[in-house]
Amino acid sequence: MSYHDPVLLTECLEGLNIDPTGNYVDVTFGGGGHSRAILDLLTTGKLYAFDQDPDAKNNLTDHPNLVFIAANFRYLKNHLRLYGVQHVDGILADLGVSSHQFDEGERGFSIRFDGPLDMRMNPNSGISVLEVLDTYEEQALYDLFKKHTDIRGLRSLINALLMARVNAPLTTTAQLRDLCEPLAPRGQWHKYIAQVFQGLRMEVNEELEVLEELLYGAIDVLKPGGRLVVMSYHSLEDRMVKNFIRDGKAMGPTESDMFGVKRVPLKGITRKPVIASAAENAINPRATSAKLRIAERTLEPWTRNEQV
Known part of the structure; x- marks a missing residue:
């Protein structure tokens, strides 16, 4: 490890x-x-x-x-x-x-390696990112990213997350990354995805x-x-x-x-x-x-x- x-x-x-x-x-x-x-x-x-x-x-x-x-x-x-x-x-x-948490996909922290949408520091306690994306309403998602990130154009991100819940619920980090990729400003793909992951991680771990x-x-x-x-x-x-x-x-x-x-x-x-x-x-x-x-x-x- x-x-x-x-x-x-x-x-x-x-x-x-x-x-x-x-x-x-x-x-x-x-x-x-x-x-x-x-x-x-x-x-x-x-x-x-x-x-x-x-x-x-x-x-x-x-x-x-x-x-x-x-x-x-x-x-x-x-x-x-x-x-x-x-x-x-x-x-x-x-x-x-x-x-090691960033480098091992199975905990869900990494944007490079696929894994479950978890991101809990303690996998035996609290709610996972999967549960956040599956249950948070529009305003709660907006507040989450507003509090924990500097992402601009949050409404586009929130709408995409809510649509995914209806059409094809997200279950892996690769799916979340792929959903966010077209929303990222030109030349800022990595920073944008990292901010999305950061916001979700900070939320589930408080x-x-x-x-x-x-x-x-x-x-x-x-x-x-x-x-x-x-x-x-x-x-x-x-x-x-x-x-x-x-x-x-x-x-x-x-x-x-x-x-x-x-x-x-x-x-x-x-x-x-x-x-x-x-x-x-x-x-x-x-x-x-x-x-x-x-x-x-x-x-x-x-x-x-x-x-x-």
């Missing part, structure tokens, strides 16, 4: 500012590249690695400092509590889809909602001085992370105390996102679109209720 080389590995480790005796979380274990590098820097510390994809278990190594949690990182705080962990020194999130929950959960469990390191691969996720670091919440104005002083539980370590070097991009194409943001937990008291 082929996984990508870990993206921005050195920068992630530097961002985490590893304490060999500390507790860390990798919320996207995947191929285990980042996790193994973190473990190499720990002595008595622990790494709690999350992944909801059953395939990730195939990459586990027997390590006394590693605790693997087969779950969605959306519920980070609750799962850590089950292990008696109240606070951690750092959290790493490498968002998006791993290379990716923006899950990211928001992760960010709130990170504030709860990080120690003062603890680091949050998040790597995203498209503008929607990066914007959410950027705004959260700046404002301490996913949406709306920054909270202030009774004197008007802003209450921000995170301090950005990098003013701009860290991006890969030309050398890394040349050997690891996945790194090309990666944006890494690093923040540190402040001493600011914070509870989720204040952010509602």
Whole structure:
């Protein structure tokens, strides 16, 4: 099973500012590249690695400092509590889809290889893309793509999807790709299809909602001085992370105390996102679109209720 080389590995480790005796979380274990590098820097510390994809278990190594949690990182705080962990020194999130998911058609993520219309990170949970395309009404489909993509001329896409439901229901990724191909602007076929797949994938996995929950959960469990390191691969996720670091919440104005002083539980370590070097991009194409943001937990008291 082929996984990508870990993206921005050195920068992630530097961002985490590893304490060999500390507790860390990798919320996207995947191929285990980042996790193994973190473990190499720990002595008595622990790494709690999350992944909801059953395939990730195939990459586990027997390590006394590693605790693997087969779950969605959306519920980070609750799962850590089950292990008696109240606070951690750092959290790493490498968002998006791993290379092996893109490269293997049977999960439905790939636009190159045919497979079932699934796209669930956890194939045993939630609804599939097939169910979305078979049950969502016109407005729901429009809202889905409006929220998760920058596709123009959405009505043409929605009409084509609804007509297919009546005439020849879509069941495979190749059928979806073929339906979308004539709708793509000239010279932008690949980008258009990728956006369609992205929108559907983000919908069935609730990716923006899950990211928001992760960010709130990170504030709860990080120690003062603890680091949050998040790597995203498209503008929607990066914007959410950027705004959260700046404002301490996913949406709306920054909270202030009774004197008007802003209450921000995170301090950005990098003013701009860290991006890969030309050398890394040349050997690891996945790194090309990666944006890494690093923040540190402040001493600011914070509870989720204040952010509602």
